[in-house]
Every structure is written in C-alpha cells, then in structure tokens.
Amino acid sequence: MSPILFYGVPEGCSFGSIVALEWSGVPYRLCRVEMPEAVSGADYARINTVGETPSLLLEDGRTISESMAILHHIGARAIGNGLGFAQGSADFDRLNQMLAFLNTSFFKAFGPLWYAFEHPLAPEEKQALMAYGIAGVEKAHHTLERLLGGREWLFGKGPSLADAYFVGIARWNDFHKVVDRRQFPGLDRLYERMQQEAAVRFAHAIEHRLEAKSSGGFRGEVDLAEALGLLKQAA
Known part of the structure; x- marks a missing residue:
C-alpha cells in the first residue's frame, strides 16, 4: 500500500504536502476531504481526531497529522535527492x-x-x-x-x-x-x-478536479470510505 495523503478543499494548507510529495518521488495516493463537512465528521475522525487536514496514512497503518510532521516525514524519505536533511544537522x-x-x-x-x-x-x-x-x-x-x-x-x-x-x-x-x-x-x-513548478500546477489541478499530470510518484485517488477500509486492514 502506498501512503495516502488526506488533503482538504477548498484552499487547504495540505496543498504544500501535495507539492512536497510530488518533489520527493515517493509513491503516494490522495484522498479528498471536503471542508468543513467531511473534515469534521465521524468518519474522518478515525483518521484525525482533531478534525484537520492534512493527515498521512502510512503503509503500516500509522497516521501522521500536522503539516510540519508530515513535511519532515516526506523529507526524511527524500534525503537522497536533497529535499530532506539528517536531524541535528x-x-x-x-x-x-x-x-x-x-x-x-x-x-x-x-x-x-x-x-x-x-x-x-x-x-x-x-x-x-x-x-x-x-x-x-x-x-x-x-x-x-x-x-x-x-x-x-x-x-x-x-x-x-x-x-x-x-x-x-x-x-x-x-x-x-x-x-x-x-x-x-x-x-x-x-x-x-x-x-511555474510542475508540482504546484499538479496540486492546483487536483484541487479543482482538472486533468492533472504528475511528475512524481502519484498513484491515484481513493475516496474516504476506501481509505477507511485500508485503515481497518492495516490495523
């Protein structure tokens, strides 16, 4: 299972995590979370009890919330291409x-x-x-x-x-x-x-449901119900 980023629309700060994932080259999927309806609902609370985006569901079933934590996690996976750095450096x-x-x-x-x-x-x-x-x-x-x-x-x-x-x-x-x-x-x-960055144009297209061309490791979108099923399987 590729990691799944839960991104909020409209205008979510999760936009930056989409851009970072594109730059990282790490395989990932996306799950759209409508705000304020779905993000404050009981289903999404299973992903993020705070009721905010972004959240990142990892391959082992763990979830990470908060933009800084997610961005550093992405950076740690992409140290080899200069996106992240060793902690303490x-x-x-x-x-x-x-x-x-x-x-x-x-x-x-x-x-x-x-x-x-x-x-x-x-x-x-x-x-x-x-x-x-x-x-x-x-x-x-x-x-x-x-x-x-x-x-x-x-x-x-x-x-x-x-x-x-x-x-x-x-x-x-x-x-x-x-x-x-x-x-x-x-x-x-x-x-x-x-x-002008391809990753930024991709993130805009994703948010507005336009044709989106990935230059990174995007593996498609899943809906919230499917993502919750994957969470249950991982548990």
Whole structure:
C-alpha cells in the first residue's frame, strides 16, 4: 500500500504536502476531504481526531497529522535527492526554523480572516476581526520578506519543503484580498516562480478536479470510505 495523503478543499494548507510529495518521488495516493463537512465528521475522525487536514496514512497503518510532521516525514524519505536533511544537522535546523515560522506566525495571521469568513458575526464584530487579521497578515509578510533576505528561495539554492508549504498558505492572501504582494518584491517573485513548478500546477489541478499530470510518484485517488477500509486492514 502506498501512503495516502488526506488533503482538504477548498484552499487547504495540505496543498504544500501535495507539492512536497510530488518533489520527493515517493509513491503516494490522495484522498479528498471536503471542508468543513467531511473534515469534521465521524468518519474522518478515525483518521484525525482533531478534525484537520492534512493527515498521512502510512503503509503500516500509522497516521501522521500536522503539516510540519508530515513535511519532515516526506523529507526524511527524500534525503537522497536533497529535499530532506539528517536531524541535528545545520541544514535540518535552518529548514526547521523556517518551517516553524510558516507554521506559526504566517499561518495563524490568516486565522481571524478565516473565522470571519466562516462564521456569522455582527457587523462590528466582523469589522474588528477583519482589521485584526489584516494587520497580522501585513506584519507576517514584512517579517517573511526580511527572512527571505533577497534570496530566490526560502531555504537553500533551490525549492525546498519550506517553499512548498509557503505557496499553499500564501495563496490565502489572494482569496481574502489582504495585501498587494508587489509591496514585498522577494515574496512576490517567489510566489510567481512557484506557480511555474510542475508540482504546484499538479496540486492546483487536483484541487479543482482538472486533468492533472504528475511528475512524481502519484498513484491515484481513493475516496474516504476506501481509505477507511485500508485503515481497518492495516490495523
């Protein structure tokens, strides 16, 4: 059995894990999880008790949740091609630091905007929440621009797990129409460069159910019922 990545739509941060799997060359399958309906349902709770995506079902029946854990697992399988690094090495620590910023400050900045979008609120409450969210997103972009430091990629001399995770979150800015990314020239160039990556085009096509051409180890999609059956067999 190939690992199965459970990815959330629409606009799930699991997008970055799809990109990373494509880059890794590791054989894998995908399972689509509609948000907020299926992701909060009893069936998916058997995969992830927190009710969030992504999750990764491994060949031995174990499941991994949380983007950072999944990305590091993928990286560990792809150390030979430079996608991951040995734990304790300087490269691992620097990559982990960048992923941690993306997973905390950059990700959480959009939280108030998603809450305002998904929940009925009084006009004044929504306005206050939106203002708070916009300020946070602007600050996170300024910080990440400094961390990029004029380089082409967030880490190293080529695309990394950090860039994969970045592109899945950065697109939320386009959804919520918060900042003009051109104010942050380094991030703007990085975002546009990532759109040309075959793995990113593949992930977009998968999410929108368009014809998707894999350049990695994609072995097809399974539905949630089939994935749960495989989980039971592995147990």
